[in-house]
Amino acid sequence: MTQDELFKNLIAHTKEYGFIFPSSEIYDGLSAVYDYGQMGSELKNNIKKYWWEAMVRLHENIVGIDSAIFMHPKIWEASGHVGAFNDPLIDNKDSKKRYRADVLLEDYIAKLEEKIEKEVEKGRRKFGESFDEEQFRATNPNVQRNLAKLNSVKEKMVAALKSNDFTALRQLILDCDIVCPVSGTKNWTEIRQFNLMFSTQLGNTSDETGIIYLRPETAQGIFVNFLNVQKTGRMKLPFGIAQIGKAFRNEIVARQFIFRMREFEQMEMQFFVKPGTELEWFAKWKQIRLEWHKALGMGDEKYRYHDHDKLAHYANAATDIEFDFPFGFKELEGIHSRTNFDLGRHQEFSGKKLQYFDPELNESYVPYVIETSIGLDRTVLAVLSGAYKEEQLENGESRVVLKFHPALAPVKVAVLPLIKKDGLPELAQKVMDNLKYDFNCQYDEKDSIGKRYRRQDAIGTPLCVTVDHQSLEDNAVTLRDRDTMQQERVSIDALPEIVDKKVNIKYLLKKLS
Numbered sequence: 001m002t003q004d005e006l007f008k009n010l011i012a013h014t015k016e017y018g019f020i021f022p023s024s025e026i027y028d029g030l031s032a033v034y035d036y037g038q039m040g041s042e043l044k045n046n047i048k049k050y051w052w053e054a055m056v057r058l059h060e061n062i063v064g065i066d067s068a069i070f071m072h073p074k075i076w077e078a079s080g081h082v083g084a085f086n087d088p089l090i091d092n093k094d095s096k097k098r099y100r101a102d103v104l105l106e107d108y109i110a111k112l113e114e115k116i117e118k119e120v121e122k123g124r125r126k127f128g129e130s131f132d133e134e135q136f137r138a139t140n141p142n143v144q145r146n147l148a149k150l151n152s153v154k155e156k157m158v159a160a161l162k163s164n165d166f167t168a169l170r171q172l173i174l175d176c177d178i179v180c181p182v183s184g185t186k187n188w189t190e191i192r193q194f195n196l197m198f199s200t201q202l203g204n205t206s207d208e209t210g211i212i213y214l215r216p217e218t219a220q221g222i223f224v225n226f227l228n229v230q231k232t233g234r235m236k237l238p239f240g241i242a243q244i245g246k247a248f249r250n251e252i253v254a255r256q257f258i259f260r261m262r263e264f265e266q267m268e269m270q271f272f273v274k275p276g277t278e279l280e281w282f283a284k285w286k287q288i289r290l291e292w293h294k295a296l297g298m299g300d301e302k303y304r305y306h307d308h309d310k311l312a313h314y315a316n317a318a319t320d321i322e323f324d325f326p327f328g329f330k331e332l333e334g335i336h337s338r339t340n341f342d343l344g345r346h347q348e349f350s351g352k353k354l355q356y357f358d359p360e361l362n363e364s365y366v367p368y369v370i371e372t373s374i375g376l377d378r379t380v381l382a383v384l385s386g387a388y389k390e391e392q393l394e395n396g397e398s399r400v401v402l403k404f405h406p407a408l409a410p411v412k413v414a415v416l417p418l419i420k421k422d423g424l425p426e427l428a429q430k431v432m433d434n435l436k437y438d439f440n441c442q443y444d445e446k447d448s449i450g451k452r453y454r455r456q457d458a459i460g461t462p463l464c465v466t467v468d469h470q471s472l473e474d475n476a477v478t479l480r481d482r483d484t485m486q487q488e489r490v491s492i493d494a495l496p497e498i499v500d501k502k503v504n505i506k507y508l509l510k511k512l513s
């Protein structure tokens, strides 16, 4: 099966089992907006919890806030979003499809990278044991040619984007012979800038003065509360402020399911440090964040860093943590060294001092900031695509199973009476009552036990408890493990502890250093 087919199956699966629905579906949907169903919202809440506890609870010097979506419009002038939060868009005149010019070039670069890797793989197969990868990369003419092309395109793209030279950017698209994937032609329009912020009106004014924006990131809500939190929390540098919340961007090209949405959620943390120490902290946060991802056990090879060639106007270092989605490696989280840009600008625009008095140095200054910014929905997609498995079983049957980390699974335990009579439902209900205050449980008595196991596999429930006739006599049940499908007999009294050991998020958190 191709990755494309697998991705389509995953999308269909998430709908069928109540994870993700297209928004406003009965009205034919709303482009790039999605709703989370009964399973999806549990999964999302568990991811939020994992992030919040890892950030706020495990770091004594990080606190969490929840700032409003609407903010004073001047904030977005200060942050640079009114002037510079733009994407360069280009249309194909034949297909009438719209693209981001930089994304067309990035896809082209990714294809060159793929060609290089394929050539290296070919070499590895040809030379076997004696293969010297470094030497091969340095001398193979095909690798060298593609690498030279790649570097040249990258360089020109970065230069054009940095100087906002859209004529050069368009020429580069033409020079690379990039065609529209739909029409197959190079009939491109000029490139235009497009601001990604959604605006609306505050109160009953309909003139320019009433315009406010839906926040395109949660970070600014943290910056403008920097002094409030620092003072009321008596925080000493270095310290961080974390927040989870909705953000809105009028994305030009909204594709790839919940990867790029117009309404989405971010989990952001701004870490305030002494000027001059920021790059050290940047390196630390890069490592801490990668460790957080890897602890989920989806495979270390699924993650990589991607250092930015083109730094945003506010940053002096930036990297992405990329995840190997079904459509390739793409950004999951951004880690940025944002200097004192944001606090400095808010100080300038508001006329209020946003400084920290450093008792050791006996002086005040505007702190520097390291930001970690992760998309909650992208993490949901990463977790779903990492967990989704179509398995062929030994008995000839097949199953679809979501092998989530148990701490993230929406339902932790399914309680299943073998049949619907003889007092089994009553005992199963007692088992439920004993577990439900600590764990999200599901009771299911419909259909054969095999079908019920499949349903639980399909939503990723780590444990199934089956109550049978013998349970009435020995007070024991059959416990089935989602991944191994092994079954064991355990006492009902021992269940809470067994389940806790398997699913409690604290064991996941303890893996983090």
Ligand code: ATP
Pocket: 217, 249, 251, 258, 259, 260, 261, 262, 264, 265, 266, 331, 332, 333, 334, 373, 374, 375, 376, 377, 378
């Ligand atoms: P991209 O280059 O993919 O547009 P970005 O660099 O603009 O992303 P940031 O501004 O750094 O993204 O936002 C931080 C995080 O928020 C991203 O790493 C991503 O996980 C998430 N994010 C950004 N835009 C979207 C979106 N439209 N839909 C879902 N998640 C998003």
